Amino acid sequence: MSDNSNEINQQLHIGIVEQIAQVESTNVPIPIVDEFLCELGVRQIVLEMQNEELRQTIVDLETSRLHYLELYEFAPVAYLTLTPERVIAEINVTGAKLFGVERKEIVNRYFAEFIADDYKDHWHRYELLVKQQDCQHSCELLIRREDGINFYAHIESRYQEEKCTPLMRVTLTDITERKQAEEVLRFIAVAFEPQASIIVDDAHKVILRANQVLNILLDARQRLEKEAVTSKSDIKKIKEETAEINAVLNVLIKHRETDIADTKMMLSGEVENTIMPFLQKLKGASAGRLQTTRLIDILEANLKQMVKVYGNAANLPSAYQQLTPTQIQVASMVRQGLSTKAIAVTLNSSPETVNIHRKHIRKKLGLDNKASSLRSYLLSLTE
Numbered sequence: 001m002s003d004n005s006n007e008i009n010q011q012l013h014i015g016i017v018e019q020i021a022q023v024e025s026t027n028v029p030i031p032i033v034d035e036f037l038c039e040l041g042v043r044q045i046v047l048e049m050q051n052e053e054l055r056q057t058i059v060d061l062e063t064s065r066l067h068y069l070e071l072y073e074f075a076p077v078a079y080l081t082l083t084p085e086r087v088i089a090e091i092n093v094t095g096a097k098l099f100g101v102e103r104k105e106i107v108n109r110y111f112a113e114f115i116a117d118d119y120k121d122h123w124h125r126y127e128l129l130v131k132q133q134d135c136q137h138s139c140e141l142l143i144r145r146e147d148g149i150n151f152y153a154h155i156e157s158r159y160q161e162e163k164c165t166p167l168m169r170v171t172l173t174d175i176t177e178r179k180q181a182e183e184v185l186r187f188i189a190v191a192f193e194p195q196a197s198i199i200v201d202d203a204h205k206v207i208l209r210a211n212q213v214l215n216i217l218l219d220a221r222q223r224l225e226k227e228a229v230t231s232k233s234d235i236k237k238i239k240e241e242t243a244e245i246n247a248v249l250n251v252l253i254k255h256r257e258t259d260i261a262d263t264k265m266m267l268s269g270e271v272e273n274t275i276m277p278f279l280q281k282l283k284g285a286s287a288g289r290l291q292t293t294r295l296i297d298i299l300e301a302n303l304k305q306m307v308k309v310y311g312n313a314a315n316l317p318s319a320y321q322q323l324t325p326t327q328i329q330v331a332s333m334v335r336q337g338l339s340t341k342a343i344a345v346t347l348n349s350s351p352e353t354v355n356i357h358r359k360h361i362r363k364k365l366g367l368d369n370k371a372s373s374l375r376s377y378l379l380s381l382t383e
Helices: 002-024 030-073 093-099 117-132 176-198 212-274 276-285 290-308 315-320 325-335 340-346 351-364 374-380
Strands: 078-082 088-091 137-144 150-162 165-174 199-201 207-210
Touching (some): 030 212, 078 093, 093 165, 117 150, 150 176, 176 212, 212 276, 276 290, 290 325, 325 340, 325 351, 325 374, 351 374
Antiparallel strands (some): 078 088, 137 150, 150 165, 199 207
16 A cells, blocks of 8 residues: 555656646747746645655554564464355464364355255354354354364354445354363263162261262362363353454544545645645646646646545556556547647647557557447546
């Protein structure tokens, strides 16, 4: 984002300087031009200062984003994002390790592929419940890894709108050890059921005597019960940490979007209120001079276009990177609808030379041997 803003600012500076040079070469009265250049220079400094502040803000936001991205990627639980079709759109590093596959091999696959057959109906009922009720729900599933090893997972999910698309955010925790502990406890309970005679107690139900096997089993049961409690406590702690991280990430994203929108609005207002009026005055002073008026119109259109894409990942600047400075000027005027003859007059060149430039531009943009209009293609890059 910082490189993009710097690139746009540099193009804004180069575009203004080139257009001013062309305006100075015309016969506009010197006092008007000097006044315009002086004021424009001051405004350019203001814009550069504002752009530097924006770049610093973006650097700070990027640092924070990388910090929380690291927390997300290496969290002790798996994070997944599922599309409305239940396709895995995103998964963190912990999740990929838990599933036993590379991240690139699990993205764009259906989540149900990794659910054991006996649990797929349970999953379908669960996802329907999450979709119908706007709150967080949990369930337990048996997950099948790529290497054939199964593990039990505790699932926490809820729906979230992103760019008008309902996405399912999933937190997945491995609870295999807890499940194994519960299974052992159930086994112990079943094993003790028919062997009540191994316990000797008094009238107050105080155990007086028990054989060695019972003592061993009771010790194992207490240990497993403690492990089960610890596992539940860990899951609760992880859920709390996950909720905190998600809240911070959401706030960070909103602040970032707000800062960029506010800066762009401020920059747009500055250009509209402090630069455009001078262009209009210069245009009025040049009435009757077709060449000068055309240059001012080009300058005005280019300036508006640069402000429009400021702070955005526009396709037009990246496409222009392939062109020479003269080809950029030709492409800019083609995008504004100027004819080949008008472009030639503006550049003090011949129509044949302009046609050669147009041919080279089409080739660099991949339009060679295609019926697509060059102007339509350039306009589509800014839509």
